[in-house]
Amino acid sequence: MSVRVVARIRPLLKHELDKDTIVTAESTSDDSTKGTPTIVRIPNPKTDSESFSFQFSSVYEQEATQQELFDAEISPTVKHLFNGFDLSIFAHGCTGTGKTHTMRGGKTLADRGVIPRLLSAIYRRCKKVEKDSVGATKVEVTLEYFEIYCDRVYDLFEPPEKRTQSGLPIRDSAKGKTVVVGLTEKPCATLKEFEQLYDQANVNRSTSATKLNAHSSRSHAVLCVKITQTTEDTIRVSRASCIDLAGSEDNRRTDNNKERLVESSAINKSLFVLAQCVDAINKKQARIPYRESKMTRILSLGQNSGLTVMILNLAPTRAYHLDTLASLNFASRTKKIEVAEVENDPIYRAMTKPLAATSSIGGATITRQPLRPLAAAHNANMQEVDKKKQGQKPNKAFSVYSDARKSGSRVSNLPSQNHGVRRIDPHKRPADSSIPTARPTKTFRSADNTSRARQVENGMTKEAIEAMISQRIDEKLAEKALQDTAVSAPALSAELQRRLDDLEQRVEARDDDKSGPGLQFLLMGKQHLARGEEVSALRMFQLALPHFPGNTRLGSKIAKLEESIRSKREALPRPADPVDPVPPATTSPRMAPLPPKRRKAVHADDSTASDDDEFAPANASDHDDSYASDSSFKFKKPARKTTKPAAKKLPIFRDHDASSRSAGPPAPEDQTPRTARLLQIINTRDITQIKALKGVGAKKADAIVNCLVDMDDEEVKDLGMLAMLKGVGGKSVETMRMGLTVEF
Numbered sequence: 001m002s003v004r005v006v007a008r009i010r011p012l013l014k015h016e017l018d019k020d021t022i023v024t025a026e027s028t029s030d031d032s033t034k035g036t037p038t039i040v041r042i043p044n045p046k047t048d049s050e051s052f053s054f055q056f057s058s059v060y061e062q063e064a065t066q067q068e069l070f071d072a073e074i075s076p077t078v079k080h081l082f083n084g085f086d087l088s089i090f091a092h093g094c095t096g097t098g099k100t101h102t103m104r105g106g107k108t109l110a111d112r113g114v115i116p117r118l119l120s121a122i123y124r125r126c127k128k129v130e131k132d133s134v135g136a137t138k139v140e141v142t143l144e145y146f147e148i149y150c151d152r153v154y155d156l157f158e159p160p161e162k163r164t165q166s167g168l169p170i171r172d173s174a175k176g177k178t179v180v181v182g183l184t185e186k187p188c189a190t191l192k193e194f195e196q197l198y199d200q201a202n203v204n205r206s207t208s209a210t211k212l213n214a215h216s217s218r219s220h221a222v223l224c225v226k227i228t229q230t231t232e233d234t235i236r237v238s239r240a241s242c243i244d245l246a247g248s249e250d251n252r253r254t255d256n257n258k259e260r261l262v263e264s265s266a267i268n269k270s271l272f273v274l275a276q277c278v279d280a281i282n283k284k285q286a287r288i289p290y291r292e293s294k295m296t297r298i299l300s301l302g303q304n305s306g307l308t309v310m311i312l313n314l315a316p317t318r319a320y321h322l323d324t325l326a327s328l329n330f331a332s333r334t335k336k337i338e339v340a341e342v343e344n345d346p347i348y349r350a351m352t353k354p355l356a357a358t359s360s361i362g363g364a365t366i367t368r369q370p371l372r373p374l375a376a377a378h379n380a381n382m383q384e385v386d387k388k389k390q391g392q393k394p395n396k397a398f399s400v401y402s403d404a405r406k407s408g409s410r411v412s413n414l415p416s417q418n419h420g421v422r423r424i425d426p427h428k429r430p431a432d433s434s435i436p437t438a439r440p441t442k443t444f445r446s447a448d449n450t451s452r453a454r455q456v457e458n459g460m461t462k463e464a465i466e467a468m469i470s471q472r473i474d475e476k477l478a479e480k481a482l483q484d485t486a487v488s489a490p491a492l493s494a495e496l497q498r499r500l501d502d503l504e505q506r507v508e509a510r511d512d513d514k515s516g517p518g519l520q521f522l523l524m525g526k527q528h529l530a531r532g533e534e535v536s537a538l539r540m541f542q543l544a545l546p547h548f549p550g551n552t553r554l555g556s557k558i559a560k561l562e563e564s565i566r567s568k569r570e571a572l573p574r575p576a577d578p579v580d581p582v583p584p585a586t587t588s589p590r591m592a593p594l595p596p597k598r599r600k601a602v603h604a605d606d607s608t609a610s611d612d613d614e615f616a617p618a619n620a621s622d623h624d625d626s627y628a629s630d631s632s633f634k635f636k637k638p639a640r641k642t643t644k645p646a647a648k649k650l651p652i653f654r655d656h657d658a659s660s661r662s663a664g665p666p667a668p669e670d671q672t673p674r675t676a677r678l679l680q681i682i683n684t685r686d687i688t689q690i691k692a693l694k695g696v697g698a699k700k701a702d703a704i705v706n707c708l709v710d711m712d713d714e715e716v717k718d719l720g721m722l723a724m725l726k727g728v729g730g731k732s733v734e735t736m737r738m739g740l741t742v743e744f
């Protein structure tokens with residue numbers, strides 16, 4: 001089944017009432033019977049006389065209420081959830097378009113969003129199921145809630161002060177699921193309890209005011225609701241995952257400061273990877289780059305099974321024109337993704353006992369299967385479904401191995417579900433049919449202590465029965481794996497598969513390797529490049545270069561970019577040209593890699609300017625815009641700096657010769673004494689020395705030292721790298737540097 005994509009156009013906000021509405025909903029002739037439009041229409045940004053239309057499953061207009069959206073899109077999925085299907089609902093759209101409003105909503109009853117309504121529906125159904133079964137079925141609801149902030153996972157049920165710098169690790173379990181290690185799993189029996197937990201957890205979520213949204217979410221938030229239905233014989237687990245994605249941001253419009261820019265860069269990067277994953281899935285590529293961001297790895301769109309609903313949030317005004325088009329294009333591609341609709345098999349309780357507490361890594365278990373062409377995964381799952389349709393019972397899972405789970409918080413220690421597609425682990429200990437297992441399998445005791453597992457039937461010992469069952473299961477798994485391979489194998493040669501596995505492992509290793517900022521720079525560079533932000537891309541590639549010494553491809557990429565920027569700049573009229581409202585590409589010398597075009601004029605008439613090397617921003621207030629696109633930046637005439645008496649100035653030094661500027665960070669011997677001293681202090685990692693720097697308080701010093709520790713043995717080589725540290729920006733670097741007294 002493909003991902004169901006619905007669009008929702010938010011109403012005009014107070015400050016937009018006089019603005020032009022350009023996004024409209026339209027009905028086709030088929031829609032008139034259904035009542036909901038399915039087309040979004042938006043003008044071509046180049047000419048208003050032309051327009052683009054995008055078709056989705058439904059389109060909700062500005063007046064649509066929370067209730068209407070929930071009743072039509074989410075409510076019908078609740079019964080499937082109780083039938084054992086997983087459900088993923090996610091809100092996508094650029095910043096300020098109403099994702100959080102849609103998912104969480106407001107406080108009044110009418111304003112409640114998808115999540116509280118879903119929980120309300122789940123509790124209602126729990127009661128119904130228990131009542132209908134006259135108490136024979138018990139339903140338990142547990143919650144996990146986490147955010148992915150700057151590509152780090154944090155438990156939202158834990159207060160921020162308990163967070164570790166690196167966040168919670170994520171791992172692939174043996175069953176092909178992506179799990180977050182160490183999440184709190186909260187039992188939650190009533191809606192009231194849920195509201196308290198959810199409200200409290202939302203206080204822990206990272207939000208900030210930006211120019212485009214006063215309460216902008218700076219993280220992707222994932223709420224997992226696990227429903228466990230237990231009868232005397234079976235245990236069935238299903239999950240609803242509700243994901244409020246952070247919004248993509250065009251930093252030309254946000255006026256974001258350094259910290260917001262770092263967040264924004266992480267948000268945009270993960271969304272960019274998500275788009276790449278969607279493209280790769282659509283092109284049926286064998287490798288889907290899930291691992292390039294934690295969000296995509298956890299979301300694993302197209303590899304999770306069950307039902308998936310994506311709500312695309314759109315703002316109606318012209319200010320969002322290009323962003324809206326980008327979102328519409330992305331959503332159009334997403335709707336083509338096929339998701340295997342696989343029901344979670346019940347676990348038969350005969351001879352089983354719950355595993356010892358496991359939930360500490362039970363979190364975020366959105367089912368993910370090994371990387372393989374989607375069609376294969378789909379077909380393989382369908383075979384399983386077909387089998388069920390023919391009335392065959394699934395294999396009884398009498399003895400289930402623990403998913404290497406650690407003891408943790410509590411209950412619901414169920415083995416994982418979704419047996420639709422399984423892969424044989426080549427390292428798995430083969431079942432031994434004749435000898436009772438040397439290492440006792442982890443058997444399950446029934447909850448009522450009658451201990452059926454200990455029964456001895458027909459003279460067979462418990463171990464012999466288990467060994468036999470274990471062998472049967474392994475035979476079945478092997479059969480299934482063979483079928484799977486037969487379906488998926490033709491696409492990949494053994495050699496290619498080996499190389500892909502290799503690559504996967506290397507990427508995996510990199511995930512935990514905090515000394516790999518080079519890769520981060522590369523990725524960010526690619527991201528900027530894809531957005532047409534050449535200057536920012538160039539800067540990122542330059543920052544990446546020292547991490548890949550001798551990489552000729554990177555070198556030539558940098559050279560090409562420099563050339564392209566130079567030629568574009570030369571083609572532009574001068575900024576002073578009165579007829580030209582659009583400025584030259586860059587506003588920040590920090591990001592301006594090309595010496596001849598540097599806005600030296602800022603200092604030209606100020607021979608006593610305090611800036612003694614090239615790092616100093618031309619205009620301290622806008623240095624952070626260096627991340628912004630170079631192509632449509634408005635040229636701001638830099639504020640003239642107050643000239644201080646020359647006598648108090650230190651001699652002017654340049655970190656390195658202008659001609660070498662484009663070739664990356666200056667060599668140590670080219671650095672000014674001040675710069676060298678600053679870097680020396682920073683690299684001591686001594687919090688007292690760092691705190692003594694001008695403009696650095698205890699908090700900032702602590703943040704800097706934390707970042708340095710994260711970089712393992714790597715040193716901060718130049719001011720650009722220093723400015724990239726969390727909590728530091730070009731402005732702070734300049735303040736630190738200028739506060740130093742250096743003897744010459």
Ligand SMILES: Nc1ncnc2c1ncn2[C@@H]1O[C@H](COP(=O)(O)OP(=O)(O)OP(=O)(O)O)[C@@H](O)[C@H]1O
Nearest residue numbers: 010011095096097098099100101213216217246247
């Ligand atoms: N359907 C709606 N009805 C009324 N107000 C809405 C609606 N959708 C959004 N809004 C309002 O628009 C503003 C932005 O919405 P919201 O914070 O949900 O956006 P967002 O997409 O989550 O942004 P970000 O990605 O920055 O977190 C809020 O003030 C919200 O109340």
